[in-house]
Amino acid sequence: MLSKKTKYGLKALTFIARSGEDVPVQVSVIAKSEQIPQKFLESILLTLRKAGILGSKKGKHGGYYLRSEPSEIKMTDVMRVLEGPIAMVPCVSLNYYEKCDDCPDEHKCSVHRLMIEVRDSTLKVFRNTTLADLSKV
Amino acid sequence: MLSKKTKYGLKALTFIARSGEDVPVQVSVIAKSEQIPQKFLESILLTLRKAGILGSKKGKHGGYYLRSEPSEIKMTDVMRVLEGPIAMVPCVSLNYYEKCDDCPDEHKCSVHRLMIEVRDSTLKVFRNTTLADLSKV
DNA sequence: GTAAACCCTACTAAATTGATAGGATTAATA
DNA sequence: TATTAATCCTATCAATTTAGTAGGGTTTAC
Structure with a gap:
């Protein structure tokens, strides 16, 4: 949420x-x-x-x-500041990476691989959206 | 998270x-x-x-x-059961829609529109992934 | 009939969220 | 220079959620 x-x-x-x-x-x-x-x-x-x-x-x-033009303010930055990491698990976070305690091998972890896909697709949205897009009526 | x-x-x-x-x-x-x-x-x-x-x-x-073949068990279903709504805000949820108290007009709400895009892109991942994909070594 | 399994309800500690309170600091202006 | 209007900062708090524990009840194989 x-x-x-x-x-x-x-x-x-x-x-x-x-x-x-x-x-x-x-x-x-x-x-x-x-x-x-x-x-x-x-x-x-x-x-x-x-x-x-x-x-x-x-x-x-x-x-x-x-501080910048709306078209220069990317959602990736805003979301990271307000909501924190974009990834749903730390072991998949680009900016806040952390290894899981369990999980001997990340690459074999089913959750890990699924969450990488989710992260990438969310990231694509945030990278392609700026405050200028939000501000359109 | x-x-x-x-x-x-x-x-x-x-x-x-x-x-x-x-x-x-x-x-x-x-x-x-x-x-x-x-x-x-x-x-x-x-x-x-x-x-x-x-x-x-x-x-x-x-x-x-x-109860079914792994290839028939979709992540959309699993995630909804375990994690709840896939949407990040109720006003954008397909299965658990709820209007925001604030927000006089959803279609003019910047958050709403952004969250629809996030929902759709996440949904695309979950719809295209089954337990069979997770289970591959 | 007993051991091994799932089933069910209730409780709890810790963390997070969504605020509120109360004032300190800074700047415009009358 | 005093007043007012604004941001700045720290602390606190209630409600909710999360992650788990406790303690049995019920069912089935053997």
Whole structure:
């Protein structure tokens, strides 16, 4: 299941991308419009900022803005930041690989091979999708 | 993340499929060979039996066996039984559809559209994979 | 009739998720 | 310079899920 965190994060990014203009968007505005608990959203946008996807401006008239063009923001990056590894098992993760305790030989593991296929097909979607695609009405 | 339940379940099914012969396989044998807690595995195989994927024989020399040929057991079915819906959000699930509380219009929801693509690509993998594929050495 | 197997229900500890609380810090502007 | 509006940061918490354990009940082969 997709976490609320990721769902909210994607909606917020879409909102910011759609707002288009060069002024930062405030958390309160997004929260209200997208029906997201404001404090929760704050922490999500903070995560996205720390990951380099969003920039922020403090103080009055502050808010969040995209650090790159929507068409440059790939879902692979966004999903990894919000949801964590794309692979369903660590032994198949490109970025967070970990060996299984059981499993003497990965290449003979039926689960391993199936999950590689799932990972690759999901990756293909995320690699071919950017925030610009999400933002289309 | 793939749950241990699903991982164990897939390994157990593979084990049974590989054993080939027409005699039922005991939980204790699978548990030992695949390093799975026996009581936990019991409950998993029970689930698979109730779902019609496995059959069982009670009493001495009892155990579990496949109800169909490995090549007839599709991953879509197995995954739905063990892991639940394949879709990452209920509003995109074919078998367990549920509307989102937020989201006035699904078709305009960026998350919705992305998750449909992910669902379809995952589904394609699961539809094209059977237990026979998993069981190949 | 007894041992070996599945069957069933209930419980539990740990981790994760989805928040909330409360304030610290920073910046615009009156 | 004081005020206000915003982000930033840490801590806490309740609910849920996960992964497993416990303890028998039931069925069948021999």
